[in-house]
Amino acid sequence: GQLTIYTDENRNELIKHYRLIPDPGGNIRVYTKFWDTEDKLSVAPAVLTYADLMNTGDTRNIETAQRVLKEVLQNQF
Numbered sequence: 001g002q003l004t005i006y007t008d009e010n011r012n013e014l015i016k017h018y019r020l021i022p023d024p025g026g027n028i029r030v031y032t033k034f035w036d037t038e039d040k041l042s043v044a045p046a047v048l049t050y051a052d053l054m055n056t057g058d059t060r061n062i063e064t065a066q067r068v069l070k071e072v073l074q075n076q077f
Helices: 011-018 046-056 059-073
Strands: 003-007 028-032
16 A cells, blocks of 8 residues: 655654654655645545545545545535
8 A cells, every 4th residue: 555645744743743654665756735724634635535536546545536526525616
């Protein structure tokens, strides 16, 4: 599996706080959080979650993405 993290923390903070060791071939992808929120523990927007799940190509993730579409996103667009 792969873990995707969106955060405001920089590389050194991630290493210190979560003991993550950089590995170009690793299964953790870290991206800069690009949406505005005051809640530091907020989750990604539903549309981003949907896109990330669909992009994996994994059937279980696609099923979950379809649930997000049906239960959360359907009435937003």
